[in-house]
Amino acid sequence: MKKPKVIFLVDMQSFFASVERANHPQYERQPLVVSGDPARRSGVILAACPLAKKTGIKNGERLGEAKQKCSNLVVVSPHMQQYIDESLKITRILEGYTDQVEPYSIDEQFMDVTGSQRLFGSPRTIAKQVQADIFEKTKIRARVGIGENKVLAKLACDNFAKKRTSGIYRLSQDVIDLDLWHLPIEDLFGVGGRMCTHLRNMGIRTIGQLAKSDPGLIKKRFGRHGQVLWMSANGEDDSPVTRKAHEARKAYGNGMTLPRDYVTKEDLRVVLLELCEEVCQRTRKAGRMGSTVTLSVMGASYEEKKGFHRQYTMALATNITMEVYTHVCTLLDKFWEGYPVRKIAVSLSNLQSDQDWQLSLFEDNESRDRLAHIGYVMDEIRDRYGKGAITRGISLMEASQLKDRHQKIGGHYK
Numbered sequence: 001m002k003k004p005k006v007i008f009l010v011d012m013q014s015f016f017a018s019v020e021r022a023n024h025p026q027y028e029r030q031p032l033v034v035s036g037d038p039a040r041r042s043g044v045i046l047a048a049c050p051l052a053k054k055t056g057i058k059n060g061e062r063l064g065e066a067k068q069k070c071s072n073l074v075v076v077s078p079h080m081q082q083y084i085d086e087s088l089k090i091t092r093i094l095e096g097y098t099d100q101v102e103p104y105s106i107d108e109q110f111m112d113v114t115g116s117q118r119l120f121g122s123p124r125t126i127a128k129q130v131q132a133d134i135f136e137k138t139k140i141r142a143r144v145g146i147g148e149n150k151v152l153a154k155l156a157c158d159n160f161a162k163k164r165t166s167g168i169y170r171l172s173q174d175v176i177d178l179d180l181w182h183l184p185i186e187d188l189f190g191v192g193g194r195m196c197t198h199l200r201n202m203g204i205r206t207i208g209q210l211a212k213s214d215p216g217l218i219k220k221r222f223g224r225h226g227q228v229l230w231m232s233a234n235g236e237d238d239s240p241v242t243r244k245a246h247e248a249r250k251a252y253g254n255g256m257t258l259p260r261d262y263v264t265k266e267d268l269r270v271v272l273l274e275l276c277e278e279v280c281q282r283t284r285k286a287g288r289m290g291s292t293v294t295l296s297v298m299g300a301s302y303e304e305k306k307g308f309h310r311q312y313t314m315a316l317a318t319n320i321t322m323e324v325y326t327h328v329c330t331l332l333d334k335f336w337e338g339y340p341v342r343k344i345a346v347s348l349s350n351l352q353s354d355q356d357w358q359l360s361l362f363e364d365n366e367s368r369d370r371l372a373h374i375g376y377v378m379d380e381i382r383d384r385y386g387k388g389a390i391t392r393g394i395s396l397m398e399a400s401q402l403k404d405r406h407q408k409i410g411g412h413y414k
Contacts, residue, residue, distance in 0.1 A: 004173075006123045007241060008111040009145040009153035010094065010130060011162070015107035016047035019086050020076045022139035031055060032074040035063045046078055086138055093133050097126060100241045108157075110150055112241040127168045146170035151237035154189050155180060176235045181208025190229050198222070207233050251290070252283045255345025256401065261300040262341045267399035269329060274395060274402045275346040276325040281379055283348055287355075289319035290348035295331040298343035307343075308335045317352050320371050324348060 012018065016034040021027055031052035035043040043063040055070040067073055087106045094101045097120060100112035113126050120126045127144040134142045144167060145157025156171035159180070171179055186196045188207045202221075204210050210218070211233035218226040231237065254275050262268050272295075283289060292313045299306030312327050328346055381390045388403070395402040 003114070004148040005112060005114045006117065007147050007150055007153040008113060008123075008127065008130070009104070009147075009150070009157040010090075010109050010111060010134075011143045011145070011157050012090065012107040012134075013141040013143060013162075013167075014047050014049050014053075015086075015140065016078060016083055017049040017052070018140040019083055019138075020079070021049060023082070024076070027074050030072065030074045031057075031070050032076065033057060033063075033066060034078050035066075035075050036078060086140070089138060090134055090140075090142075093137060094130065096133070097130060102241045102243055110153065110241045123170065124168060131167060141167065143167040144169075147235075148173050149235070149237040150239055150241065151189065151232045152176075152235050155232070155235075158189060159183060159187055171235075173235045176211075177208065180235070181206060181211060181233075183207050185210060188229065188233055190225070190232060195222070195225075195229070250351065251294075251347045251349035252279050252286070252288070252351075253294070253345060253347030254278045254282075255296065255343065257343050258341065258401070262344075262399065263338075265332065265336070268332060268336075268341060268344065270394050270397050270399040271344060271401055272328050272332065272346065273321075273325050273392065274400065275344070276328055277321050277392070279346050279348050280319045280321040280324055280375060281382070283319040283351070284354065284375055284379055287353060288351045289317045289354045290351045291315075291317040292348070292350040293324055293327045293331070294345075294347045294349065295328050295335075296343075296345040296347075297332070297336060297341055300340040300342035306337070306339045310335050311349075313350065317350070318372075319348070319354060320368070320375055322371065 017032055020034055021032055029051075031054075032049045033045050033052050034047040035045055045057060045059055045061050045063060045066055048057045048059060048066075052066075052070060052073065055073075057066045057069055057073075063075065067075075083106060087103070091101060091103055091109060094109055094111050098111055098113050098116045102110040104110055111130075113120070113123065116126060117123070120129060123146050127146060130144060131142050134140055143157055143161040145153045145155070145161045146169065147153035147156050152171045152173065156169045160169035160171065161167055183206065185191055185199050185205055185207055186193075188210065191199070198221075199205075199210065204213060210230060213230070215227065215230045218230045222229070256271070256275070258271065262271070292311055294309070294311040296309045297307050310331050312331055314323070314327060318324065324346070378390055391402060394400070
């Protein structure tokens with residue numbers, strides 16, 4: 001009989017805050033938070049250390065509200081490049097135990113240690129070694145959820161390991177009815193606020209009630225997502241731990257919150273071209289191109305919600321910046337009603353290989369091929385000399401956000 005797999009979900013405790021505390025040992029005994037904009041009381045808490053959380057501070061709340069709960073709060077700006085570097089460092093640590101490591105997010109990583117037990121011992125022994133190794137090299141504490149598959153490991157970490165002094169918990173398939181099913185439905189991984197409301201309206205208030213419900217009914221009501229939730233409630237997951245898990249992307253997109261209200265079409269087009277350039281560059285780097293362009297626009301007013309999310313499917317797939325930009329501008333002209341804009345995003349989907357260029361009977365294929373080649377050459381220049389090594393003239397205009405975006409990762413300064 002084949003032995004069950006042993007999968008870890010390794011989660012870094014208060015990751016951003018832990019990195020900052022390691023860099024600033026003088027704050028070791030003080031409540032510390034990382035805020036997107038410490039200069040503004042309206043900044044958002046990105047991470048809070050355990051001492052700050054004990055005062056009632058939560059991730060995602062406004063900085064002003066957090067300061068009211070804790071008068072001696074230490075606030076530091078995010079340093080995204082450092083967090084990425086630390087995450088990669090932790091990946092290398094985990095790879096010392098197994099070659100099957102899958103980064104799930106910047107602060108969570110899966111490990112398959114099924115074949116590592118002969119070298120390092122029992123699952124719990126390996127988990128303790130992993131925790132000690134990470135802390136010794138990064139001063140960051142890790143929690144470890146252990147299961148027979150990824151969803152059990154994730155549920156073990158989120159619902160149990162994080163609440164135990166040891167930071168380790170093993171959730172087995174044969175005891176989920178005792179350990180897991182009594183928990184409220186919102187504790188199931190993948191159930192957000194809206195889904196929680198829908199399920200509760202159906203009389204499903206615990207994970208066990210979902211697990212014992214009719215899977216056909218759940219799939220009919222909520223589609224593929226509902227089926228996945230039902231499987232998760234039953235501890236079922238056959239996806240392997242692999243670095244390739246996130247390679248099959250369905251779209252490439254980029255968006256931003258503008259630093260001020262944009263009220264003219266000319267200013268919006270400046271930022272749209274810069275976003276199209278970034279989206280197409282990422283698509284080219286992945287060896288892909290797409291045929292569906294999507295534009296999302298959100299108005300600046302909180303009182304009167306305005307905006308749209310529209311897409312257009314092109315006759316030919318592309319990753320040429322100006323082709324995507326042309327259709328994005330068409331969507332802007334058709335659906336924007338002139339209100340002030342504060343958020344904007346562009347994406348390219350319906351992807352296929354960039355080796356499958358289709359010839360057109362109505363366009364100059366030679367010119368199109370030349371434009372595609374120029375895009376790849378520009379990417380090579382940026383990769384070699386930096387993102388700002390080559391830019392379009394439109395990015396010299398006042399409305400441009402390119403220079404500021406080059407200083408950020410994930411919307412926050414490096």
